[in-house]
Amino acid sequence: MSILLTGGTGFISSHLARSLVKEGHNIVLFDKFINRKRIKDILTSVKLVKGDVALWDEVVEVISKHDVEDIFHTATELAVKAEKNHASAFKTNIEGTFNVFEASKMLGVKKVIFTSSLSVYGPKSGFPIKEDSYRDPTSFYGVTKVFGEVLGMFYHYKHSIDFRCVRFPVVIGPGRRGQGVTVIFSTLIEKAALNEPVTIDIPQNTMLPILYIKDAVNFLISLWKAEKVRKRIYIVGGIPISLEKLVETVKRFVPDVQTNVEIDEEAEQVAKVWTLLTTIVVKAGQDKLYRSIKELxxxxxxxxxxxxxxxxxxxxxxxxxxxxxY
Ligand SMILES: NC(=O)c1ccc[n+]([C@@H]2O[C@H](COP(=O)([O-])OP(=O)(O)OC[C@H]3O[C@@H](n4cnc5c(N)ncnc54)[C@H](O)[C@@H]3O)[C@@H](O)[C@H]2O)c1
Structure with missing residues (x-):
C-alpha cells in the first residue's frame, strides 16, 4: 500500500513527503515537471514517477502499479499561469482533477485530500469568510478550485470516496518558486538567508494572510489522519502581514539584506486584490470560527x-x- 502525492515534487508536496517519509509511509511522487533538488534529501526514500494528471492512462497506471490507498492531490497550475493560459490550466486543474477522482473510484482509492485555496472567495463572499460562505472566485485558478471542491463532494456522496479538502491562505516556506505576488513573501526570506539581493515588484503596503509551510504540512497530515470529518472542507486562516513589516522582521535576522524596488504595474493590481482579501480572512490560530480548530x-x-x-x-x-x- 502506498500514498500518492500528485504534483509530488512541488513546494507543498515536497515538504509533506518529507514528513510522511519520516513517519515511515510508502510515498509515490507523481509530477509532470520533476524537481529533484527540492527532494534531494529523500530521493532514495520515495518512488518518483514522471507523469501528467491530464493523461488518463498515466493516472490509472500510477495508482494501480503502486497499490495506492490514499491520494494528496496537489498537482495544479497556479494562479499566474492559469490566468495567462486558461486552456492549459483547464487540462491540469479540471481534467486532471477529474482523472484523479474517476481513477480513484475505479481502483478503490480510499481518501483523496484536495488542496484548495482562499481564491474560491471574492467580493460577494461576505465578512468574515467562513467555510460555508458563498464562493465567488475572481480568477480562473479560483474557478478551477471551486470545481475540484464540488467534484470531490460529488465523488464522496455518489461513490463514497473519503474526500477531504483544505482552503489554504498563502503558504510560505523554503523552496517556494514561480511567478506572482504571493511568491515574493517567500523569496524575500530565502534570498536574505542566502545573502542574495531581492527585487521587490509590489508596493510595501501589500498585505497577505500567511501560513508557514510546517503548519500547512501538519494541517494536511491532521486532515488525512482524522478518524471522521463532518463537513469535509476546512479553512485554516492566515497571519496578516504587510511586505513592509516582513522586510523589517527579516532585517532583524539579516540586517544587511539588499532590496531593490521595481514596481510592476500588473503585479501592483493583483497585490491590491490580495490586500483586500487579507481583510476578510480571520487570523489563523486566534479564531474559533473555523471547523479546523474545533474538529481536527x-x-x-x-x-x-x-x-x-x-x-x-x-x-x-x-x-x-x-x-x-534559481
Ligand atoms: N502555495 C500556496 O500558497 C498555496 C495556497 C493555496 C493553495 N495551494 C494549493 O496547494 C497545491 C500545491 O501548491 P504549491 O505551492 O506546492 O505549487 P507548486 O507549483 O510548487 O506545485 C505544483 C506541482 O504540480 C506539478 N504539476 C503541474 N501540472 C501538472 C500536471 N499536469 N501533472 C502532474 N503534475 C503537475 C508541478 O510540476 C509542481 O511540481 C496546489 O493545489 C495549490 O493550488 C497552494
Whole structure:
C-alpha cells in the first residue's frame, strides 16, 4: 500500500513527503515537471514517477502499479499561469482533477485530500469568510478550485470516496518558486538567508494572510489522519502581514539584506486584490470560527511572523544546496 502525492515534487508536496517519509509511509511522487533538488534529501526514500494528471492512462497506471490507498492531490497550475493560459490550466486543474477522482473510484482509492485555496472567495463572499460562505472566485485558478471542491463532494456522496479538502491562505516556506505576488513573501526570506539581493515588484503596503509551510504540512497530515470529518472542507486562516513589516522582521535576522524596488504595474493590481482579501480572512490560530480548530486535532505552531522568519532562515541556511541558484 502506498500514498500518492500528485504534483509530488512541488513546494507543498515536497515538504509533506518529507514528513510522511519520516513517519515511515510508502510515498509515490507523481509530477509532470520533476524537481529533484527540492527532494534531494529523500530521493532514495520515495518512488518518483514522471507523469501528467491530464493523461488518463498515466493516472490509472500510477495508482494501480503502486497499490495506492490514499491520494494528496496537489498537482495544479497556479494562479499566474492559469490566468495567462486558461486552456492549459483547464487540462491540469479540471481534467486532471477529474482523472484523479474517476481513477480513484475505479481502483478503490480510499481518501483523496484536495488542496484548495482562499481564491474560491471574492467580493460577494461576505465578512468574515467562513467555510460555508458563498464562493465567488475572481480568477480562473479560483474557478478551477471551486470545481475540484464540488467534484470531490460529488465523488464522496455518489461513490463514497473519503474526500477531504483544505482552503489554504498563502503558504510560505523554503523552496517556494514561480511567478506572482504571493511568491515574493517567500523569496524575500530565502534570498536574505542566502545573502542574495531581492527585487521587490509590489508596493510595501501589500498585505497577505500567511501560513508557514510546517503548519500547512501538519494541517494536511491532521486532515488525512482524522478518524471522521463532518463537513469535509476546512479553512485554516492566515497571519496578516504587510511586505513592509516582513522586510523589517527579516532585517532583524539579516540586517544587511539588499532590496531593490521595481514596481510592476500588473503585479501592483493583483497585490491590491490580495490586500483586500487579507481583510476578510480571520487570523489563523486566534479564531474559533473555523471547523479546523474545533474538529481536527490541529494547532497552529508558528503563531508569529518572527517565529516563521527565524525557522525559515535556519532551514535555508542548513540546506543551502537545496535552495541556491534559481
Ligand atoms: N502555495 C500556496 O500558497 C498555496 C495556497 C493555496 C493553495 N495551494 C494549493 O496547494 C497545491 C500545491 O501548491 P504549491 O505551492 O506546492 O505549487 P507548486 O507549483 O510548487 O506545485 C505544483 C506541482 O504540480 C506539478 N504539476 C503541474 N501540472 C501538472 C500536471 N499536469 N501533472 C502532474 N503534475 C503537475 C508541478 O510540476 C509542481 O511540481 C496546489 O493545489 C495549490 O493550488 C497552494
Amino acid at each position: 486535532n490541529w494547532e497552529l505552531k508558528y503563531t508569529s511572523v518572527e517565529n516563521i522568519v527565524k525557522d525559515f532562515i535556519e532551514c535555508v541556511q542548513k540546506h543551502k544546496d537545496m535552495f541556491t541558484s
